[in-house]
Amino acid sequence: MPTPAAPPPAPAARRSDATRAAILEAARERFAADGYDRATIRAIARDARIDPSMVMRYYGSKEGLFTAAVSVDLALPDVSALPRDRAGEALVRHFLSLWEENEVLTAVLRVGAQSAAGAERTRDIFRDQLLPVAQRVCPDPEQAPARAALVASHLLGLALTRYVLRIPSAVDLSEGEIVAWLAPSVQRYLTAPHP
Amino acid sequence: MPTPAAPPPAPAARRSDATRAAILEAARERFAADGYDRATIRAIARDARIDPSMVMRYYGSKEGLFTAAVSVDLALPDVSALPRDRAGEALVRHFLSLWEENEVLTAVLRVGAQSAAGAERTRDIFRDQLLPVAQRVCPDPEQAPARAALVASHLLGLALTRYVLRIPSAVDLSEGEIVAWLAPSVQRYLTAPHP
DNA sequence: AGCGTTGGCCAACTGTTGTTGGCCAACCCG
DNA sequence: CGGGTTGGCCAACAACAGTTGGCCAACGCT
Numbered sequence: 001m002p003t004p005a006a007p008p009p010a011p012a013a014r015r016s017d018a019t020r021a022a023i024l025e026a027a028r029e030r031f032a033a034d035g036y037d038r039a040t041i042r043a044i045a046r047d048a049r050i051d052p053s054m055v056m057r058y059y060g061s062k063e064g065l066f067t068a069a070v071s072v073d074l075a076l077p078d079v080s081a082l083p084r085d086r087a088g089e090a091l092v093r094h095f096l097s098l099w100e101e102n103e104v105l106t107a108v109l110r111v112g113a114q115s116a117a118g119a120e121r122t123r124d125i126f127r128d129q130l131l132p133v134a135q136r137v138c139p140d141p142e143q144a145p146a147r148a149a150l151v152a153s154h155l156l157g158l159a160l161t162r163y164v165l166r167i168p169s170a171v172d173l174s175e176g177e178i179v180a181w182l183a184p185s186v187q188r189y190l191t192a193p194h195p
Numbered sequence: 196m197p198t199p200a201a202p203p204p205a206p207a208a209r210r211s212d213a214t215r216a217a218i219l220e221a222a223r224e225r226f227a228a229d230g231y232d233r234a235t236i237r238a239i240a241r242d243a244r245i246d247p248s249m250v251m252r253y254y255g256s257k258e259g260l261f262t263a264a265v266s267v268d269l270a271l272p273d274v275s276a277l278p279r280d281r282a283g284e285a286l287v288r289h290f291l292s293l294w295e296e297n298e299v300l301t302a303v304l305r306v307g308a309q310s311a312a313g314a315e316r317t318r319d320i321f322r323d324q325l326l327p328v329a330q331r332v333c334p335d336p337e338q339a340p341a342r343a344a345l346v347a348s349h350l351l352g353l354a355l356t357r358y359v360l361r362i363p364s365a366v367d368l369s370e371g372e373i374v375a376w377l378a379p380s381v382q383r384y385l386t387a388p389h390p
Numbered sequence: 391a392g393c394g395t396t397g398g399c400c401a402a403c404t405g406t407t408g409t410t411g412g413c414c415a416a417c418c419c420g
Numbered sequence: 421c422g423g424g425t426t427g428g429c430c431a432a433c434a435a436c437a438g439t440t441g442g443c444c445a446a447c448g449c450t
Contacts, residue, residue, distance in 0.1 A: 015447080038309075041438065042436090042438090110309070114233075119360045119361060122360050123362050126364075152352075153352040153355070154348065161351060162348070165307055166318070169326070169341060169343055173345075180390040181345055189376065210427070211426075237408090246430075
């Protein structure tokens, strides 16, 4: 049996699934490229080749569309599974590939810098996804918030200069260079004794 | 003589200077707090207790107001005047006090993340103000762009997490902690041999 | 075949925004 | 004192946004 009775809230395949997906994809692109305010529903609908009112019907509001379009799972690696002195490099590499392939993160960062609601969403991601990792790898769990903040400031700063502001010098850095330079800093923030 | 014949383009004191200044101050606050799009001329005018049309008369357009409101001079210290291994700490300290006292920088960062024009302005600041400093302190001037990009990613990232996103863990860091943690990283990016 | 359901579009409404032009009072200078 | 200049406000405009409701065609089940 291909589909075993379908789970409780059975989404059930709808005939409009293709359209829904097209809207989400267009929304992700527009939000990443233009930020929340300038990514208009009309433009997203045009990209998806449907009428703006469809967006409202399927996602309720612009806010609802944004929520549906950018669901972020950083899928951070289990740093406690590898040697403690490799955590920095692993984190940097993971973030880099995340940003390179996933425009959703650019959208979250743009919107986070744009509105109070967006900033709160970014804070949630930090708290729910990066902080736990830091707590598991830090020597003293009490220092985890500070250490995670340092790591976040560096990694988000890299994303900001490279993918949002597109400062040429930051764009030109190769992935290898970035890892070689940043990994020691991140490693130090995670595990080095408080200076 | 208090005013010696006034310089060439003699601005000449106008009776409306107080109003002009009030507009600029309100604009800086609003742009820093809300970003470009959500900082409406009407709201700025309300803060300055004048009519929205006055803003247009004095600054031509919203874009003109923004340009006039955020003129950024980082006033970076002359790092070549102090011991080479102190440049990192000096830079971090300088940036911190800049951000703490100057809301203009928050405005520039917000708008930089919001619009293409804003991003370009941020790139200009990087190129005209931070890059030259890196060129003067770096061992090999050819590596200056890459090293300056690394420094910028960390310092702008700190500003992003602390002053824009307001991630609690980043806000709670004391200035002393930040300097102690970041200075070695920045120093390494500036002067350490390529890894 | 018949009819309810679904997917889709069109046209319109409402609120807000940047922007403009005209009007009035206060000021300044001779 | 009197006319020109300046500072300021009011009211309106046009564009554009998110959002809504009604209409039509295609589909699918019985």
